[in-house]
Amino acid sequence: MILVTGGAGFIGSNFVLDWCAQNNEAVINLDKLTYAGNLENLATLKDNPRHIFTHGDIGDTPLVSKLLAEHRPRAIVNFAAESHVDRSIHGPEDFIQTNIVSTFHLLEAVRAYWLALDAAEKSAFRFLHVSTDEVYGSLAKNDPAFSETHRYEPNSPYSASKAASDHLVRAYHHTYGLPVLTTNCSNNYGPYHFPEKLIPLMIVNALAGKPLPVYGDGQQIRDWLYVKDHCSAIRCVLAKGKLGEVYNIGGWNEKANLDIVHTVCGLLDELQPRPNGKSYREQIIFVTDRPGHDRRYAIDARKIERELGWKPVETFETGIRKTIQWYLHNQQWVRHVQSGDYRKWVEKNYAERV
Numbered sequence: 001m002i003l004v005t006g007g008a009g010f011i012g013s014n015f016v017l018d019w020c021a022q023n024n025e026a027v028i029n030l031d032k033l034t035y036a037g038n039l040e041n042l043a044t045l046k047d048n049p050r051h052i053f054t055h056g057d058i059g060d061t062p063l064v065s066k067l068l069a070e071h072r073p074r075a076i077v078n079f080a081a082e083s084h085v086d087r088s089i090h091g092p093e094d095f096i097q098t099n100i101v102s103t104f105h106l107l108e109a110v111r112a113y114w115l116a117l118d119a120a121e122k123s124a125f126r127f128l129h130v131s132t133d134e135v136y137g138s139l140a141k142n143d144p145a146f147s148e149t150h151r152y153e154p155n156s157p158y159s160a161s162k163a164a165s166d167h168l169v170r171a172y173h174h175t176y177g178l179p180v181l182t183t184n185c186s187n188n189y190g191p192y193h194f195p196e197k198l199i200p201l202m203i204v205n206a207l208a209g210k211p212l213p214v215y216g217d218g219q220q221i222r223d224w225l226y227v228k229d230h231c232s233a234i235r236c237v238l239a240k241g242k243l244g245e246v247y248n249i250g251g252w253n254e255k256a257n258l259d260i261v262h263t264v265c266g267l268l269d270e271l272q273p274r275p276n277g278k279s280y281r282e283q284i285i286f287v288t289d290r291p292g293h294d295r296r297y298a299i300d301a302r303k304i305e306r307e308l309g310w311k312p313v314e315t316f317e318t319g320i321r322k323t324i325q326w327y328l329h330n331q332q333w334v335r336h337v338q339s340g341d342y343r344k345w346v347e348k349n350y351a352e353r354v
């Protein structure tokens with residue numbers, strides 16, 4: 001079996017669902033259930049004995065050591081993290097705690113477990129650390145996309161904390177020989193995406209008749225990857241990745257934020273027209289920019305394609321249509337998410353913007 005951390009979050013839950021649908025190997029899912037962790041994402045696995053959920057923190061060494069000793073996973077995929085840049089600006093401490101300190105404790109528990117394995121298990125074992133393109137910093141308009149050797153230049157507390165965790169993972173390979181793999185992926189979108197991030201927030205606000213808040217001039221560029229493609233890339237790296245290597249994962253879909261919002265509005269106009277017949281575009285407003293806002297991210301994903309044969313299946317056009325259809329068909333999920341902490345967060349984040 002494998003151990004997945006953060007498997008009740010956006011990408012982790014998509015990964016666990018796909019994993020259980022595609023093979024017979026069991027998954028232990030360790031998640032702290034922060035505001036971003038939602039067991040409703042895993043509702044279809046309720047009666048599946050191959051999914052074992054454990055509520056807990058990756059930094060809780062006795063708990064992690066017990067789980068490892070009991071279940072003896074052959075691999076760990078580490079998704080657990082605080083992941084929202086705006087939250088890291090308002091309150092960096094949780095990011096330092098989970099992304100750095102708890103990741104360190106996880107690595108220590110895993111190292112002790114790995115050292116005690118027999119030779120065959122030891123060489124087959126993998127620790128896959130899921131990271132982000134944001135560790136590489138911000139690109140100018142005509143700069144080449146981030147390759148795996150681009151220097152680390154993180155600009156937000158979120159990206160700095162993820163960079164620190166990447167360095168720890170690297171060090172555990174070089175110093176202790178822990179068999180690690182690291183992936184750095186661009187912005188994901190798709191089902192179960194918490195509506196604090198750009199795409200789900202725009203869908204949910206548009207349908208609720210609320211403003212669509214674009215930061216600054218809306219010309220910041222991100223590369224977008226459909227979440228199921230990210231999950232397939234992780235499975236591919238887990239199966240075929242070379243120990244100690246880093247793989248950049250991206251969708252070859254560089255888009256300006258404002259274009260993303262226009263695309264979302266255009267699709268909603270087609271799939272769920274407003275009662276007054278006007279476009280959702282009328283709801284777009286421009287608000288104060290994010291401090292230290294990175295201007296452009298772009299991923300050079302040629303290494304994973306060349307060495308491991310992975311490529312995304314979805315284009316942005318197919319993926320965004322599927323995503324919007326998912327939100328239209330899962331309004332109850334949206335309502336449940338909105339009834340919790342999320343509301344308080346939205347008030348805090350937008351109250352200070354003009």
Ligand code: NAD
Pocket residue numbers: 005006007008009010011012030031032033034035036037038056057058059078079080081082083084098102130131132133162184185186187188189194
């Ligand atoms: P998310 O915020 O939706 O989910 C994170 C999950 O981790 C939640 O279920 C949360 O409860 C859990 N968690 C948080 N702290 C924990 C702790 N200390 N112990 C155990 N569980 C804990 O995040 P996501 O968007 O699914 O991202 C998953 C991973 O992928 C993160 O490491 C993130 O940095 C990385 N990543 C995300 C994106 C993206 O676009 N969302 C892109 C590239 C990389």
Ligand code: TYD
Pocket residue numbers: 084085086187196197198199201213214215216218220221222257290
């Ligand atoms: P986000 O989804 O928070 O991801 P990240 O900051 O990790 O790239 O934001 C994506 C882009 O959208 C980013 O440039 C910030 C911008 N943005 C807005 O313009 N308005 C919003 O309300 C949000 C949440 C994000």
